[in-house]
Amino acid sequence: MTRRSWIGWQFVAPFLAVFALVFLAPIAYSIYLSLYRTKLIGGTGFVGLENYTKAFEDPQFWSAVGRVSLFLVVQVPIMLVLALLVALAIDSGRLYGAAFFRIAIFLPYAVPAVVATLMWGFMYGSQFGLIRYFNDWFGVTLPDPLAPDLVLAAIGNITTWEFVGYNMIILYAALRVVDPSLYEAAAIDGAGQLRIIRAIKLPALRGPLLITTMFSIIGTFQLFTEPVVLRTIAPNAILTYFTPNYYAWQLSVGGQQFNYSATVAVVMGLLTMLVAYLVQARAVRKAG
Numbered sequence: 001m002t003r004r005s006w007i008g009w010q011f012v013a014p015f016l017a018v019f020a021l022v023f024l025a026p027i028a029y030s031i032y033l034s035l036y037r038t039k040l041i042g043g044t045g046f047v048g049l050e051n052y053t054k055a056f057e058d059p060q061f062w063s064a065v066g067r068v069s070l071f072l073v074v075q076v077p078i079m080l081v082l083a084l085l086v087a088l089a090i091d092s093g094r095l096y097g098a099a100f101f102r103i104a105i106f107l108p109y110a111v112p113a114v115v116a117t118l119m120w121g122f123m124y125g126s127q128f129g130l131i132r133y134f135n136d137w138f139g140v141t142l143p144d145p146l147a148p149d150l151v152l153a154a155i156g157n158i159t160t161w162e163f164v165g166y167n168m169i170i171l172y173a174a175l176r177v178v179d180p181s182l183y184e185a186a187a188i189d190g191a192g193q194l195r196i197i198r199a200i201k202l203p204a205l206r207g208p209l210l211i212t213t214m215f216s217i218i219g220t221f222q223l224f225t226e227p228v229v230l231r232t233i234a235p236n237a238i239l240t241y242f243t244p245n246y247y248a249w250q251l252s253v254g255g256q257q258f259n260y261s262a263t264v265a266v267v268m269g270l271l272t273m274l275v276a277y278l279v280q281a282r283a284v285r286k287a288g
Contacts, residue, residue: 033262051263060241072220075156083167091175106165117229120158146234155226167212174208210283221272244268
């Protein structure tokens with residue numbers, strides 16, 4: 001019995017070693033850094049929870065949190081609804097060229113985020129991009145997507161374009177697992193397509209929808225690449241504390257405040273875990 005248990009540990013040991021090295025160790029080091037502060041006089045010293053108190057009183061940090069929270073409330077439902085509609089349309093069997101649309105909608109996910117943001121950023125440009133050409137061709141003045149009050153919506157459009165296909169594939173794969181005999185039995189009983197969607201397909205998608213929601217929540221709180229790239233195009237619209245991750249990066253790279261940057265990262269990790277847990281708990285309670 002003892003020999004068998006050790007053999008099992010030998011199989012999982014490589015994974016555990018890599019997991020500890022690339023996941024647990026950085027988290028532990030971030031927590032360690034967050035408990036210290038480097039001063040001009042006196043060097044680095046232990047400050048306990050002072051950095052966390054500073055974070056909870058930091059208006060720039062909470063402005064960034066509020067911005068990604070608004071992004072989460074607006075963009076994520078739109079993206080998931082679009083992914084659901086596309087998955088249902090492709091799975092219906094009535095869409096001509098379904099294979100083409102499946103690949104075409106998934107393809108943006110294969111485009112690196114930096115490339116996608118640059119591409120959309122130049123299309124957004126009112127001085128050099130597609131918006132400018134529209135204004136010149138039609139003699140109109142379209143709103144500038146890179147203006148401070150519209151740039152968050154512009155980023156939402158980019159991320160929706162990037163990730164609708166990814167979420168669609170997850171939902172479509174779940175639909176393909178459903179036994180076709182259920183659809184046949186429902187059709188024999190006189191159920192139409194809408195009734196089949198409500199009674200069979202949507203209940204089958206509860207788990208996958210929860211998974212895509214969780215992934216989207218985590219991705220939203222990690223929003224970083226799009227603001228960083230767009231800042232080179234619209235520096236007046238993207239603040240250095242536009243998102244929490246961008247704020248932490250600026251504190252570390254631009255301000256050399258490594259300890260406070262680690263604190264912001266730890267707090268955001270805890271907030272992400274909390275929100276994800278609350279969403280999961282609510283979904284499980286409703287399913288029960």
